[in-house]
Amino acid sequence: MTNRIALVLGLFLIAAAVIDIVLFGDRHMIFLGKKLFALIDWVAFWR
Incomplete structure (x- = not known):
């Protein structure tokens, strides 16, 4: 992944989060954050 692609992808994700919050x-972000931490914990268990 080039730096340009990573930057565009990061800006897209930030813009999507800002639009969702507005x-x-x-x-929604609190719910998704809790689910993300549960997913990370589950994946770490299976590692």
Whole structure:
């Protein structure tokens, strides 16, 4: 992955998060954060 692709992908993810927060509030991000930590814990268990 080149630096340019990584930068564009990162900016896209940040923009998507900002749009989600503006349109729907921060409750979705809190829910997704909790689920992400559960997924990381589950993947670490199977490693």
